[in-house]
Amino acid sequence: MTAQSIPADQLLSAIRGAGVQDVVLVPDTHQRTVLDLLMDDDEIRTIHCSTEDEAVAVSAGLIIGGRRPMMQIQHAGLYASVNNLRGVALDGQFPIVLLIGLLGRDPELEPEEDGSSMVRLCRPLLETLDIPSHLLDGPDDLHHVAEAFDEAAERNGPVALLVGTTTS
Amino acid sequence: MTDNSEVQRMSLDAALDVLARRRKEQIVVGTMTANGAWRQKSPHDLNLACIGFMGGASTLGLGVALSQPDRDVWVIDGDGSLMMQLGSLGTIAGAAPSNFLHIVIHNGVYETSGSQPLPSQQQVDFARMAEGAGYAQTASFGDAEEFDSAIDELLAADGPTLIQLYTRPADRFYSARPTPPGTTPALARMWPPVAEALSND
Numbered sequence: 595m596t597a598q599s600i601p602a603d604q605l606l607s608a609i610r611g612a613g614v615q616d617v618v619l620v621p622d623t624h625q626r627t628v629l630d631l632l633m634d635d636d637e638i639r640t641i642h643c644s645t646e647d648e649a650v651a652v653s654a655g656l657i658i659g660g661r662r663p664m665m666q667i668q669h670a671g672l673y674a675s676v677n678n679l680r681g682v683a684l685d686g687q688f689p690i691v692l693l694i695g696l697l698g699r700d701p702e703l704e705p706e707e708d709g710s711s712m713v714r715l716c717r718p719l720l721e722t723l724d725i726p727s728h729l730l731d732g733p734d735d736l737h738h739v740a741e742a743f744d745e746a747a748e749r750n751g752p753v754a755l756l757v758g759t760t761t762s
Numbered sequence: 763m764t765d766n767s768e769v770q771r772m773s774l775d776a777a778l779d780v781l782a783r784r785r786k787e788q789i790v791v792g793t794m795t796a797n798g799a800w801r802q803k804s805p806h807d808l809n810l811a812c813i814g815f816m817g818g819a820s821t822l823g824l825g826v827a828l829s830q831p832d833r834d835v836w837v838i839d840g841d842g843s844l845m846m847q848l849g850s851l852g853t854i855a856g857a858a859p860s861n862f863l864h865i866v867i868h869n870g871v872y873e874t875s876g877s878q879p880l881p882s883q884q885q886v887d888f889a890r891m892a893e894g895a896g897y898a899q900t901a902s903f904g905d906a907e908e909f910d911s912a913i914d915e916l917l918a919a920d921g922p923t924l925i926q927l928y929t930r931p932a933d934r935f936y937s938a939r940p941t942p943p944g945t946t947p948a949l950a951r952m953w954p955p956v957a958e959a960l961s962n963d
Contacts, residue, residue, distance in 0.1 A: 651821035651822040655822045678815050685950060
């Protein structure tokens with residue numbers, strides 16, 4: 595099956611529908627149309643971080659203070675954030691939902707068949723970290739967004755959503 | 763360029779005493795050597811700790827500060843810790859929480875692993891870095907009395923504020939104990955009561 599581009603307004607609606615109050619981000623080329631909408635949004639606050647490791651800790655701090663954050667990063671940032679995913683999100687048992695863009699993925703292939711190591715190793719890494727993930731391969735998969743927050747709360751830990759192809 | 767080699771340094775105890783005397787209902791995130799000492803000096807149900815993710819104290823505190831804008835948040839960071847997440851200075855300055863106080867314990871060494879020198883130990887100046895990043899206020903102290911005289915004015919003004927405290931390294935090192943299987947990690951035990959206290963406020 596070919597992954598379909600998700601329109602930015604539909605992804606934003608799903609994020610809003612999940613009750614997200616803060617998007618903690620390091621910019622992702624793959625999701626730039628969503629970022630454009632988010633930065634103009636009056637209800638959802640964006641918090642810009644220098645590194646994805648920081649974004650994990652900021653998200654945890656927001657949760658302590660009673661907010662409902664979501665992380666938005668690129669796959670390269672997943673690799674950069676591993677220490678805090680382990681030490682903060684997993685050990686601290688924080689229900690953090692991560693929206694991760696699979697920049698450069700061949701939409702005709704499963705991520706694990708991709709030529710790019712950044713795409714190919716993403717789900718195996720999440721599996722190693724015991725972080726459940728769900729692929730958003732088109733608008734029909736957007737139900738995973740709200741469900742990921744329920745899943746994160748139930749397991750007291752992080753859940754990842756992988757944006758399969760560039761948003762439109 | 764800053765020269766740290768001849769700078770006056772206070773004891774960690776004296777530095778923390780100045781802060782402990784001002785402790786009320788602030789949320790305090792501690793890390794590394796200073797964390798244990800702080801918890802003894804100022805036991806409180808709003809203490810958090812960065813244990814097991816060195817470098818994360820500043821951004822954990824930032825998240826709390828942004829979620830609780832009416833409550834002051836203090837981060838008691840280490841110099842080696844901050845070096846690991848130096849970009850957090852830009853992240854904090856960009857978010858610009860006025861309720862955020864960033865204390866950096868500058869002893870010039872990785873104290874917990876046996877006091878090996880920090881990279882650029884003799885020159886590194888976190889107050890100047892924070893100023894360059896865009897913190898609202900920065901200051902440095904090597905004398906506890908001088909720090910004690912100046913801190914109230916710094917606390918009264920809007921942050922983010924970074925205070926660099928030159929301290930003498932302690933002559934000790936930390937040896938991690940094995941974690942028994944099934945043990946709940948410290949952070950997972952620590953934050954839910956803080957979250958509950960804040961939600962009841």
